[in-house]
Amino acid sequence: MSGIKNSSSQNFRLGVFVVLGTLILISALYFIGKRQNLFSNTITLYAEFKNLNGLQLGNNVRHAGINVGVVNKILMINDSRIVVGMSIQEDLSQHIKQNAIATIGSDGLVGNMLINIIPQSGDGTIVKSGDTIRTYSRIGADDMLTTLNVTNENAALLTADLLKLTTKILNGKGTLGMLINDSLVAKDLKKTMNNLKLASAQASQVLRETNAAFKTIQSNNSVINTIAFDTVSGTQIKNLLANLDESSMKIKQMSTDLTNYFEQLKDADGVLNYLTNDASVVRSIDSTLFYIKEGTYKFNQSMEALQHNFLLRGYFKKQERLKEKKE
Amino acid sequence: MAYSQEVLARFRNFFIEIGELSFFAHRYFKEVFSPPFEFKELLRQCYQIGNKSLLLVGVTGFILGLVFTLQSRPTLMQFGAESWMPSMVSISIVREIGPVITALICAGRIGSGIGAELGSMRVTEQIDAMEVSGTNPFKYLVITRITAATLMLPILVIFGDAIALIGSAIVENLKGAVSYQLYFGKVFNALHFNDLIPATIKTFFFGFAIGLVGCYKGYFCKKGTVGVGEASNAAVVYSSMLLFIIDFIAVFVTDIFFEI
Numbered sequence: 001m002s003g004i005k006n007s008s009s010q011n012f013r014l015g016v017f018v019v020l021g022t023l024i025l026i027s028a029l030y031f032i033g034k035r036q037n038l039f040s041n042t043i044t045l046y047a048e049f050k051n052l053n054g055l056q057l058g059n060n061v062r063h064a065g066i067n068v069g070v071v072n073k074i075l076m077i078n079d080s081r082i083v084v085g086m087s088i089q090e091d092l093s094q095h096i097k098q099n100a101i102a103t104i105g106s107d108g109l110v111g112n113m114l115i116n117i118i119p120q121s122g123d124g125t126i127v128k129s130g131d132t133i134r135t136y137s138r139i140g141a142d143d144m145l146t147t148l149n150v151t152n153e154n155a156a157l158l159t160a161d162l163l164k165l166t167t168k169i170l171n172g173k174g175t176l177g178m179l180i181n182d183s184l185v186a187k188d189l190k191k192t193m194n195n196l197k198l199a200s201a202q203a204s205q206v207l208r209e210t211n212a213a214f215k216t217i218q219s220n221n222s223v224i225n226t227i228a229f230d231t232v233s234g235t236q237i238k239n240l241l242a243n244l245d246e247s248s249m250k251i252k253q254m255s256t257d258l259t260n261y262f263e264q265l266k267d268a269d270g271v272l273n274y275l276t277n278d279a280s281v282v283r284s285i286d287s288t289l290f291y292i293k294e295g296t297y298k299f300n301q302s303m304e305a306l307q308h309n310f311l312l313r314g315y316f317k318k319q320e321r322l323k324e325k326k327e
Numbered sequence: 328m329a330y331s332q333e334v335l336a337r338f339r340n341f342f343i344e345i346g347e348l349s350f351f352a353h354r355y356f357k358e359v360f361s362p363p364f365e366f367k368e369l370l371r372q373c374y375q376i377g378n379k380s381l382l383l384v385g386v387t388g389f390i391l392g393l394v395f396t397l398q399s400r401p402t403l404m405q406f407g408a409e410s411w412m413p414s415m416v417s418i419s420i421v422r423e424i425g426p427v428i429t430a431l432i433c434a435g436r437i438g439s440g441i442g443a444e445l446g447s448m449r450v451t452e453q454i455d456a457m458e459v460s461g462t463n464p465f466k467y468l469v470i471t472r473i474t475a476a477t478l479m480l481p482i483l484v485i486f487g488d489a490i491a492l493i494g495s496a497i498v499e500n501l502k503g504a505v506s507y508q509l510y511f512g513k514v515f516n517a518l519h520f521n522d523l524i525p526a527t528i529k530t531f532f533f534g535f536a537i538g539l540v541g542c543y544k545g546y547f548c549k550k551g552t553v554g555v556g557e558a559s560n561a562a563v564v565y566s567s568m569l570l571f572i573i574d575f576i577a578v579f580v581t582d583i584f585f586e587i
Contacts, residue, residue: 010374017378021482024489031515058519
């Protein structure tokens with residue numbers, strides 16, 4: 001009887017032991033599966049990268065710092081295109097917009113790789129299953145090390161050059177070396193500085209005076225002030241200059257016309273041409289005028305004689321009377 | 328000359344033993360699915376192997392998790408990576424340390440127990456008496472024990488892993504002020520099916536190996552009380568060695584079929 005009791009007690013304990021062990025295993029599987037979104041509704045988003053930097057299946061996907069899913073597919077299209085499928089929890093995917101950008105990062109300095117989905121400002125439509133979001137390839141650790149290597153090499157060259165420079169300076173070579181090591185140069189430099197100080201004081205004085213002169217010009221009703229600051233006078237001067245310009249243009253045109261006219265006059269067979277150019281004509285005119293003068297004198301004598309003639313005397317008396325009447 | 332002959336004889340005995348063990352295993356697979364089935368004895372053996380080993384496995388696992396975390400902390404702190412403690416401890420324990428340590432403890436406790444029990448039965452001719460009385464001693468004694476060890480060891484390993492993680496969490500909570508929720512959250516973030524499933528599958532093989540070697544050594548025990556001691560000792564040594572060989576093969580196969 002006690003053997004049967006013992007047996008059933010053992011079986012009960014064994015049952016508890018087995019059930020508990022199985023429950024622990026199932027719980028562990030459930031929590032691991034839950035983390036991989038096996039028991040929740042998910043959507044799949046895609047992103048295309050050039051380099052995954054060690055991203056693996058099962059790595060986390062974060063949106064605004066929250067784990068929203070895992071990487072569930074990695075597909076290599078060609079040597080520069082790798083498509084990554086991300087299983088995102090459906091309830092959390094409502095906050096991811098189509099303009100979001102996916103980048104590959106790491107969880108801390110030595111942590112696992114992960115995909116960060118960075119939200120962008122502006123209104124965008126909510127993603128749906130099968131959408132591909134934009135990506136941004138950040139600089140990888142290898143690239144950083146390569147850059148660092150170049151920087152190191154440059155730094156080595158720079159320090160070598162710097163060493164040469166400091167050696168020269170310490171040896172008193174070059175301008176800097178002379179400045180540091182030669183006391184005479186230092187004295188000269190001091191003098192120069194004093195001179196410069198004086199020069200600057202004088203320059204300051206000149207500037208003050210110039211400033212005062214300008215102020216006087218501004219305050220007085222001088223021509224310069226009018227020209228410089230009076231807008232009405234300025235407009236008038238502008239108009240005057242414009243008129244002057246126009247007049248000079250006209251004068252120029254007129255002188256051109258006159259030149260042309262005189263050219264034509266010189267070349268033509270007119271009287272004036274002969275008068276100006278032919279000396280014989282001048283002489284003929286001179287003799288003609290002489291004869292005219294002589295003829296006029298003789299004509300006056302003849303007319304005097306006619307006035308005293310009895311035939312015409314009456315006419316001239318009549319004329320005199322009419323003249324007197326008018327007066 | 329005599330030395331070389333001795334070495335050759337040892338090699339020969341080694342291969343003979345491997346061959347006999349293989350025949351023993353073959354006989355197990357041949358008879359395990361054929362009636363009559365000794366369910367009561369199987370349950371009794373399960374209780375003896377599973378429940379009776381739980382305390383030992385639990386205490387060992389707890390101390391293992393505790394010590395492992397305490398020892399790893401300073402090194403991780405040097406790198407400023409103490410936040411990675413849950414991930415490191417959980418992956419180490421679930422993948423390797425938990426199954427192997429639990430299996431070694433069981434090899435010591437179960438393997439030696441089976442070897443001594445069957446060996447003494449052989450020495451006292453109880454097995455012969457069973458054969459004479461028409462009971463199949465192989466079915467009653469061997470199949471039940473090997474099956475019980477095969478079924479119980481995975482459960483013991485699961486308990487061992489869980490208790491070790493609890494021990495680790497207690498240290499992290501006391502030393503690093505990490506909450507239990509955060510600790511186990513990080514544990515399940517770090518673990519994948521690839522860690523848990525292959526590790527659990529290989530523990531069935533561990534249990535089978537412990538039961539098989541223990542039963543084989545006890546079943547073919549030499550006469551005399553010395554034979555019982557030798558059988559018990561050999562059961563522990565051979566099963567422990569076999570565990571590491573199985574572990575190596577398991578890791579190798581896991582590496583091929585699962586992406587670690």
